[in-house]
Amino acid sequence: MSSEPILALTNVAKSFGGFQVLTDVNFELKPGEILGLVGPNGSGKTSVINLISGVHQPEAGTIRFDGAEIQRLTPHARVKLGINRSFQVPKCFISMSVRENIEVAAHFSGHDADIPAILEDIGLSGMEAAPAASLTANQQKMLDLGRALATGPKLLLVDEIGAGLNPAELTGIADLLKRIAARGISMIVVEHLMEFLNKLTSRVIVLSAGKIIFEGSLGDASHDPEVVTAFFGGAA
């Protein structure tokens, strides 16, 4: 593994209508690494993903991917560079079939995706002709992930893909994400379910009210008093 980071955020800040959502966010991601991004609800995790993927533009700071500044690029340009994501609230192309959802992404990104393999990965291989609108919310999230994979990403941002899944399903997804990481794809995984995260990585960043309050191992995080009050609650 080279030590050059694949992704680096420096002093990134963002606000919406006067409400400061992110303040001075700094972190780096090494190639092939999986980083857990956790924090209480509304702490700004999705916003970080939005900024990296280009859905929103930061007000300050820089985002570097593979050494180049990308914070002014359009989202599709970033996809072409190799950044992709899933969505917390599923956003697939509901008027299309499952297969078409993935085909479109493969086509436009110019990536020669193995569509049957992706369908297999996301557990929808029997349903490729089904309209996306008929999938359950969780299935739609998986389809979102499939769409992201079809563009051949180097960096994958996964937003709460485990929410609403049972332990068995979670294990399946964790395995899938590990397999994906094994292909050399770096990942930022946003998740509330610690057991799940634990299966994937040991390095986490904890956000609270838009600031990074902790960076280190998951184990240490669960002993950090600030993280415990903000995120785990008394139970942990």
Add this chain to the structure above:
Amino acid sequence: MSALLEVDKVEAGYGAVQVLWGCDMVVNKGETVLLLGVNGAGKTTLLRTLVGLQPCRGGAIRLAGEDVTGLGPDARIRRGMAYMSELGVFPTLSIAENLRLGAYGASNAEARRRAEAMYQMFPALAQKRRSAAGSLSGGQRKMLGLAKALMSGAEMIFMDEPSSGLAPVFVTQVIETLKGVIGGGTSLLIAEQNIAFLELADRGYLMDHGKMAVSGTRAELESSDAVRRAYFGVGAEG
């Protein structure tokens, strides 16, 4: 114990696709029932059918002995049901207005009292009470949805995955709150994947491909092979 909700051979679906096949179920007064089942088993569809958002194609639904199968959602909710949907809020209305709508049938004073309790439980909502619900984060929306359902003060509340997407600190809090709600005599039917919720449940049902596969008390479920397979994946490979 008397049955509050009786579900009798209910069938439902979307267009040409049938999803529910003769589902039977009972929820007694003051009881908490957990609805389990893998992705796509039909939990959401069942809850939507019970509250009247999805037409019932066969069978009957009774609330406190009264057949409500032919009633619209408004009439059922007036009779004491409430429903927390998976993702829904009123995005262009403020948090406060969303909560007020949760207690649609209640008086202003009562609604205000209940809202204060909700703000207590979810300070994040209190902070943003004047902002549009559409600006909330995924988890905050979930909190709002839950708070909205609890605002109703209904006898029979259906909840679709109340904890998914919530940070652990809030999951604990939600469970504590629900304990209080249950203590108040409310019946709950909760579709949930978080094992932590088992501690709340009196009984549970496991759905499989739109049918009721297993039912029983908490203890029975915990020891059921089918549940273990579906839920914990034990023996899933075998």
Add this chain to the structure above:
Amino acid sequence: NAPSVIKIGTLYAGSGNFAVASQAQYKGLEFWAKRVNAEGGVYVKAYGKKIPVKIVAYDDQSSTSTATTLYNQLITQDKVDLVVADFGSVLTSVAIPLAKEHKMLLIDPTGSSAGFFKEKTDYLADVSIPSSAVWPMPLAKFLEQEHIKKIGIIYGSNDFDGSQADTLKAEFKKVGITPVFDHAVPTGERNYTVLLHSAAAARPQALIELGYLPNDVAFLKSLKSSGLHFPFVFTIFPGQFKQLMEKNVGKDALKYTYSYPAPPMIKYEKVNLGMNTDQFLKAWGKTHDGAEANFVNAGGYNAGILMAKAMGTAPQFTQTDLHKALLGMSGKITTVLGAYKLSPTGAQLGQRLPVAQFQPQKDGSLKTVVVYPASHKTGDAIYPAPQG
């Protein structure tokens, strides 16, 4: 091989901007057809006998694209013998190239845009009203005669009103007058209150509003309710639809205002074709529950009698012969609308529209007093208009 009926095709607007005027014209044409048929039909020289006429009419809803297809329908499917254009320049315009293409003569009662008559054509004849561009000539002369120099003009942004405004301004320019207030307004303008106020600020001795019927209604109503007073106010439509205007704006609002008194408001006693004005009014009243005929009714009727005359003189029943007949009648005929004079390009050059003032009478009615030109004059203008 004479046909059993002469088919006359026309369009009317059942709805839309031109509905009022268009239906009035259509009624005039129908009125004519009923009368000829009651007498056994129209005498066609080419066949040496009377043949009944039949009107084939469609509703173009004031839409030019619908009118296009319907004119074509009349020509190609119904194979009518004569085509009469719908009311006004807009709905006539699309028929002009079609008529030429199919070598049909277009009888044009009211499409008077100057642009239609620039080149010579065998397929167009404006049989009833002169080009709107020449309408205001007498008005300009009258203002000049009365030494009225400070003039305000408000006009609609359309061919009909714009061309009149252009003519007026050109005439004024000749005698060194520039209007003190000169504003084009959108054709759909219905709110004149603020505009009138600005006009008043320019203190014109005469205010001329050139609009379509709804504009004139709105203008006169606004004028009345605004409490403003001008010594001289001119609008187009009270002279043509006096009854309708009185009903809409009230007699009070029309007091001392001026207009073009179109026939039958000015009367032609000595006619050599068809009925004279009084006969026409009487006959119309009889068949229309006592309603008073208006200018456009007369225009429709007029188109009918001129067509009949052309059929009665053309040696062959062909479009070219009919056209020649219509040209040949030019200058020799006076009808209910006055003298009939056709230019070689088909434009109507006949009787100009005089200027009249609505003067209140003791019994509360409004009398239409023609104040210009001298040849038609029935009284003196009361200028400036008394206030209150």
Add this chain to the structure above:
Amino acid sequence: MRETWFKRARAGVITAAVLALVFGFAPTLYNNSSLLFMMMTYIVLAQGLNLLYGFTGYLPFGYVGFFGTGAYATALLVMKLHLPIALAIAAGPVASMVVAVVLGPLLRLSGAYFSIANLAASQILFIVIGNPNMQDITGGPYGVKIDQVYNPTASYAAMVMLVVGVTLIATFFRRSRFGQGLKAMADDPVSAEMSAIPVVRMRLLAWLTSAAVAGLAGALYAWNLSVFYPDAVFTLEISVFAIVFALFGGVGTVLGPIIGAGLLYALYNAIGISEPQYFQLIYGVLIVGLVMFLPEGILSLLTRRGINVF
């Protein structure tokens, strides 16, 4: 997709050929060529609108603005510069594309906001072109007259070719990845960006194509009409008809707008010709009735039976 290009385009080529035959031979059976010409104009407009609305979800309420622009560009070039008619017609779509570029920022809006803003834009064009102050440039309210180039046969033939052309363009939209990308954008623009779809650029491309189609239709219409007032080519009725026809047939398909425009326009004329007295009433009742009984458009008769409509 492993299918060859020809295979994908086949249905479109057949449709285009059928249309060319039908409209090519129709005048020999029914010689009200104005009606046939208008019907083709509406087929083209409904299809052009479909290219935008059916594939991107943007409903251009002011679609007539492009039509009028094309018509005026052609007429003015003939009148003022005495350009040969073919060149003047080619300028029609160019002019409407220029207008589309200027109006490009409207694409930042969505839903009703876009529709109404586009309507406003078409009204602005109309008011400016028909304004008395513009008399020297556009003829203002006095309209335009180019009857020196009037040629109903040639303009009819040209419109047949445009019908064929727009059918092929629609086929491309319907059967290509480009069209699929547009549909993806319509479903969810954020996700579309995440599928590497250059949303802004593709949307603009669809917008320009749609505008060019209307501009060319306007140019041919101007040629066919040769004498007209601003109102004739800028009346909102044209937008409304195109929308109603396209929606009624079924947007997002190739056949829908063709069938919708052909059928409803034919009905419109049939009623107008047979029942002129109650023209508006019957037409209104008919439309309301059709919508109530066929709420998904006429093609739903097929799709409801599981037939995939091209």
Add this chain to the structure above:
Amino acid sequence: MQALLEYAIVGGVLYGIFFGLVAVGLNLIFGVMRIINLAHGEFVILGGFGAYWLSTSLGLNPLWGLPLAALGAVVIGFPLYYAVVPGLQRSRDPEMLSFILFFGLAQIIDAIISLGFGPDQRSLPDEALGGGTISVLGQAFPDSWWVAAGVAILAIMGLWLYLTRTRLGFATRAIMANRDEAFATGIAVDRVSAIAFVIGLALAGAAGVFVPYLQGSVAPGIGNNLTTTSFAILIIGSLGNPVGTLFGGLVFGVGSMLMQTFYASWSDLVPYVLLVVIVLLRPQGLFGKAVRNA
């Protein structure tokens, strides 16, 4: 100059308030039910003809047209709603389908008015609404303008109170925000929508009563223009907000009158140019709220 300016502004305010009333009914119907009511202008005209009929046939004051509009809206609105809207809503794309349906409805209403009243312009006597003028800031305007503006303000404020202070109104706003969730919350969506629909029609009809005064006359076929202008006004103010529509009306009225005073021939550009500029600056309208998209 100063006086002209003042006059134009006061006139524009009155005229604009009236147009707020013309548009506000459309806002309700469009905002709640997502119905593109292309027949809106026709409903306005129906109100005008109703007032005309009351005044000429029954000799009543045209202001009786206001209760008549309410009554007419109930009589026409409820059956119409239940006949067409639930069906529309069940379809795949209700918004677009409503476009065709209400286009057809506009044709029907226009045809019925034409058949019943003929194509003529109809006006009402000024005296019925006072007949004099009232001055503010030294600027005199006809009584009818003040009455119209007064009724408009009352109606719009009434609607605002309805939407913000009553349970039904609150439910109405909830339906505007998320129809599915409104069902899940126990709101009788159809009943609440039907009431909103009827209120929308009643407001259109009420505006129509003043059309013969502020527009000189009422006639079949002027509906199109009113519909278009209404759409422009409500988009300026943003969907769903009656106060926004009032504001949109004011922007329209004052803009038009100022333009009319100084460049009359360009005055009808005003609403459209304003609309385009405003939505480009604030894509959700002046009063709209933005929500996040990811």
